[in-house]
Amino acid sequence: MTASAGIGDFRPVERAREQKGWFFVDWAVSAFQTTVAGVLFAPYLIEIAKQAADDRNRIYLLGLPIDPGSLPSYVITFSTILSALTYPLIGAIADRTARKKDLMAAFAWAGALAAGLLFFMTGDNWLFGSVMFIIANLCAGCxxxxxxxxLPLISTENERDRTSSIGWAYGYAGGAILLALNFLLMKFGGSIGIDTGMAVRLNLLSAAVxxxxxxxxxxxRIRNREPRDVEDVQGGLLGRSFGQLWITLKELRRYPVAMTFLIAYLFFNDGIQTVIGSAAQYGTEELGFVLDTMLLVYLLVQFVAVGGAVVFSRAAARFGAKHVILAGxxxxxxxxxxxxxxPEKQLPLLLVVGVGIGLVLGGTQALARSYFSLLIPAGKEAEFFSLYHAMDRGTxxxxxxxxxLVHQFTGSFRPSILALIAFFVIGGVLLARVxxxxxxEQAGNRAPERI
Incomplete structure (x- = not known):
């Protein structure tokens, strides 16, 4: 019996069930993105690196001197460059396999294992911690x-903004719940004999679990589907995937609007990701807040982002996703x-900034994902989203x-944060031209009721 056979069409019910399962992808991975990548890893890595620093406050890798305060930025930089080389191949493989959900889960479990090993980042072994984070971050992106x-396989064009936004809301809600538990351990762990270092390591482990x-x-909950409309390329799965990737890269010129959006997304999302990834170290190193305070602020951001994603979704239904992203x-x-x-140590003002971040954080990212899905030709979802995430995490x-670099040359994080404005301006100008x-029309898709 088909989904539409019998007394009615049950496809909407099946899509709804899969969508509800799909929401938990964001719920699950948000633990790593918030607790590890967003809050704890950078400040803790800096402290570990400081223990290994020489009299000039420098550590060395292959003979190159590194300021411990700049180390997390360099680790993330290397990780994302590696991702840029990996994601397109993963996308090509995913489009040619009928086991997308299995591939998704395998990368998640590999990343969780690497994240769990961060528990053993103690003493001065900053190199071990850096390598484990790179592996976990790469697997998370894949x-x-x-x-x-x-997403395009389990939702219609009119369902995309809502489905994507609810997924982001789930992500921020899940991240917030775990982060609340992390905050309690950081704040009150000392009363039960758990020092700050052990509390951080246990929280890193909790995110992996x-x-x-x-x-x-x-x-x-998600069912696998056979590949559709893939190119006829000979060889095994890996060989066919390389061939598929090469064909897609050559055919990108047939989708100039999608290319323009990807370039715009490269810039404005670069700014978003850097703000997210650097917020904790900016708060601790520049503004003088302790780490558990930054956990509290990040927790506020997570809860506000849940509502922000929903508000942006409703605004997109009225004004169109592109206009709402530009406002964001x-x-x-x-x-x-x-x-x-x-100013330093002004918690009320820091909370105001945190609320501002939360309002636009989930909304801009959720709508960018659903907006881009409209520009993808059928059968090339994973390949195009691999390029999308090459702009997201990979570049x-x-x-x-x-x-x-700005911090290394100025010794302050304030000019570093201000320099990020350029990414939002350039990305916004390019997006306005999409x-x-x-x-x-170029992708051969149907337009939603409001664009």
């Missing part, structure tokens, strides 16, 4: 590439300026590199 490619356990839900980028610029002007090295209707 898992999300495959997951996002499933959370990720590994909750990815089981989408893995069980304008708000990001105001947030960065506010962070630059923020976000520009922002972190600028942030790290012709949505033309891009949907």
């Amino acid at each position: 898992s999300v590439v495959v997951s996002d490619s499933i 959370w990720w590994a356990v909750f990815i089981i839900i989408p893995w069980r 980028l304008g708000t990001w610029i105001l947030v960065v300026i506010g962070a630059f002007l923020l 976000s090295w520009m922002g972190t590199l600028v942030f790290g 012709d949505t209707a033309k891009g949907i």
Whole structure:
């Protein structure tokens, strides 16, 4: 019996069930993105590196001197460059396999294992911690590439903004719940004999466990599908995937609107990712807050982002996703300026900036994902989303590199944060030039009711 046979069409019910399972991908991976990548890893890595630093406050890798304060930026930079080389191949493989959900879960479990090994980052072994983070970050991105490619398969064009936004809301809610538990351990762990270092390591481990356990839900609920409209390329899976990737790269010129959006996304998302990844070290190193305070602020951001994603989704239904994203980028610029002007140890003002970040964080990212899905030709979802995430995580090295270099040369994080405005301005100007209707036509898709 088919989904549409019998007394009615049950396809909407089946899509809804898969969508509810798919929401938990964001719920699961958000544990790593918030607790590890967003809050704890950078400040803790700096402290570990400081223990290994010489009298000039420098550590060395292959003979190159590194300021411990800049180390997290360089680690993220290397990780994202590696991702840029990996994601497109993963996308090509995903489009040619009928086991997308299995591939997604396998990367998630590998990343969770590497994240769990961060528990053993103690003493002065900053190199071990850096390598484990790079592996976990790479696997997280690969898992999300495959997951996002499933979005067009489980939702219609009119369902995309809502489905993507609810997924982001789930992500921020899940991240917030775990982060609340992390905060309690950081704040009150001393009363039960757990020092700060052990509390950080246990929290890193908790994120890995959370990720590994909750990815089981989408893995069980989403069904695999046969590949569709893939190119006829000879060889095994890996050989065919390289061939498919080469064909897609050559055919990108047939989708100039999608290319323009990808370039715009490269810049504005680079700014977003750098703000997210650098917020904790900016708060601790520049503004003088202790780490558990930054956990509290990040927790506020997570909860506000849940509502922000829903608000942006409703605004997109009325005004169109592109216009709402542009408004969000304008708000990001105001947030960065506010962070630059923020006085030291002024918690109320820091909370105001945190609310601003939360309002635009989930909304801009969720709508960018669903907006781009409209520009993807059928059968190339994973490949195009791999390029999308190459702009997301894979080429976000520009922002972190600028942030790290400005700090290294100035000795302050304030000019580093201010420099990120350029990414939002350039990305916004390029996005304004994207012709949505033309891009949907080039991809051969149907337009939603509001674009």
